[in-house]
Each structure stands twice: as structure tokens, then as C-alpha cells.
Amino acid sequence: QKEVEQNSGPLSVPEGAIASLNCTYSDRGSQSFFWYRQYSGKSPELIMSIYSNGDKEDGRFTAQLNKASQYVSRLIRDSQPSDSATYLCAVNKRMNTGFQKLVFGTGTRLLVSP
């Protein structure tokens, strides 16, 4: 089992629709969860973090975390063509040294058609 799993997509939605990006993780001890957006040819850009169970809203975007199910998701309402990108889910993991590192999923490619 991969430490962080995402459907690679592409996830295709029409402009104005809701896009749902999902991520599952294996380490029950993980405390911090991040969504990064990566446009083609660019580096990952942090767009949202979530630490507690429940929903976190930011305009058109909502992050959802369910630690019992080891599941984190990101909803994009009123999807725009500019939302087209690869979305990376990242989960923190504590190493034996006590240091925390991020484990990334392979990313979900989102395509929003006009």
C-alpha cells in the first residue's frame, strides 16, 4: 500500500462544475495535511493546509479531513479553466529521528473545459 494515494486522473469537469479531489493515507499518526497545486512545467505551490477533522473553507475551495477514515479531499466549486493543474496531496510523517517529513501522492490532474 502506498503511503499517500491519489487517482492520477485526468479528472475532466466542465467550467462551473464541482471538482472533487481525493487522497487517502496509511499512517494513522499523521497530523498535518497539505494540498499543493502544480501547473505544467512549474514547481508545486502550497494552496491549503488542514490539521483538524472537518471542513476548511476558503472561497470556492473546501478541504475536508477525516482522520478515522484516513481520507482528505479538496472540493473546487464553480471550477474555472485556470484551475486546470495537477493537485498534490501531502501528509506529514514523523521519522525515527523525530524529524517530520512530507510524503507526497502522485497527484491528480484536473482539466476544466470552457
Added chain:
Amino acid sequence: ETGVTQTPRHLVMGMTNKKSLKCEQHLGHNAMYWYKQSAKKPLELMFVYSLEERVENNSVPSRFSPECPNSSHLFLHLHTLQPEDSALYLCASSQEGLGGQETQYFGPGTRLLVL
């Protein structure tokens, strides 16, 4: 701009060359990272430095040699690379000691092509 810069942005090198990638962070962070991103693969963590000490070496071949002279600078020295080492190399930084809420910020990356 995330406050993390990388040079060069693009690099083409032969298998016998020696080159270095440079990363600098202007965020006052105390941890820095090197990642490798190949097509259709997840980000691969290569090295982690915390307070200028290496805390993670993720089974990276010795042809990659990191150097962290201070908390703001990180280098990746490259020698006798293979064509399969062609990838996007990303540097990131974070502030450790935040109880698990550490956030990593990425530089723009160096696109490396090994011929």
C-alpha cells in the same frame, strides 16, 4: 515568488561532467530539502537538512552529493550522472519545531537533462 530561489533553472550536462545546483531561501527557515520529480512519478525526497545537519538521505546514489553550508543555502553537487537522472530537481524549505504543522515552500526547480 515563494522566497526560495534556485539556479540554474535549466541545465544540460554530459555524463562525465560535474555541475552543482544551488538553492537559497529568504524565509528564515531552519530546514531545507532536495526532491526529484520525474515524469508520472511522485515527488521523491532525496535529502533533508535541519539546522545544517543532514537528517535524511533517502538511499540516493553517491553521484548526488548535497552540501548545506548554512541554514539559507543548499547545494546539490552532480557528477557522472546517468540519462535516467534527467528530471526536475526541486528545493524546498520549512520552519521546523511547529508541532507537526511545518509547511514546505518550493523553489522554481532546475530542469536537468543528462545526455
